Each structure stands twice: as C-alpha cells, then as structure tokens.
Amino acid sequence: DDEVPDGTGGTTKVARELIEGGAEVAVTNENKRLYIELITAARLHEGVGPQMAAFLDGFHSLIQPELVSCFDEKELELVI
Numbered sequence: 048d049d050e051v052p053d054g055t056g057g058t059t060k061v062a063r064e065l066i067e068g069g070a071e072v073a074v075t076n077e078n079k080r081l082y083i084e085l086i087t088a089a090r091l092h093e094g095v096g097p098q099m100a101a102f103l104d105g106f107h108s109l110i111q112p113e114l115v116s117c118f119d120e121k122e123l124e125l126v127i
Contacts, residue, residue, distance in 0.1 A: 065089060 050058040064070055065085040074082045115123060 063089075 050060055053059040062070075065082070066072065072078070115126070118126060
C-alpha cells in the first residue's frame with residue numbers, strides 16, 4: 048500500500064497492482080528485483096511526473112522543442 052495526499056492535508060492508503068494479477072503474487076527472492084524495479088518506476092512516475100510535465104510546459108512555452116531536440120541531456124544541461 049502507498050500513502051497518497053487526500054486533498055485535505057492528510058494522506059490515505061491505496062493499493063495498486065504493479066503487474067496484472069499482482070495481488071496474488073508473493074514477493075520472493077526470485078522476483079524481488081522485478082518488484083523493486085516496478086515499485087521504483089511507479090513512485091517516480093507518480094511523484095515526479097506531474098512536476099516534470101509542468102516544467103516541460105513552461106520550458107516549451109519559452110523554447111520550441113525543435114530547437115533543443117538535437118541536444119542530449121548533458122549538452123542541454125550546459126545550455127541551460
């Protein structure tokens with residue numbers, strides 16, 4: 048279960064499946080690496096996704112995506 052903001056300043060617990068039928072799959076030594084990868088990706092996506100989308104909207108309102116698409120992440124960091 049994850050705790051997520053409930054809109055009133057508190058949090059509420061929510062359960063979600065990381066894979067189809069995941070509620071019936073126990074985490075074992077054999078699949079714990081996959082579980083860690085899935086939970087990390089889910090938390091990063093949910094936690095950072097909205098902020099990244101807002102950043103990109105603002106960034107692209109200043110600089111057209113076509114003008115920076117030729118840079119990789121290190122070059123873009125230097126440009127910024």
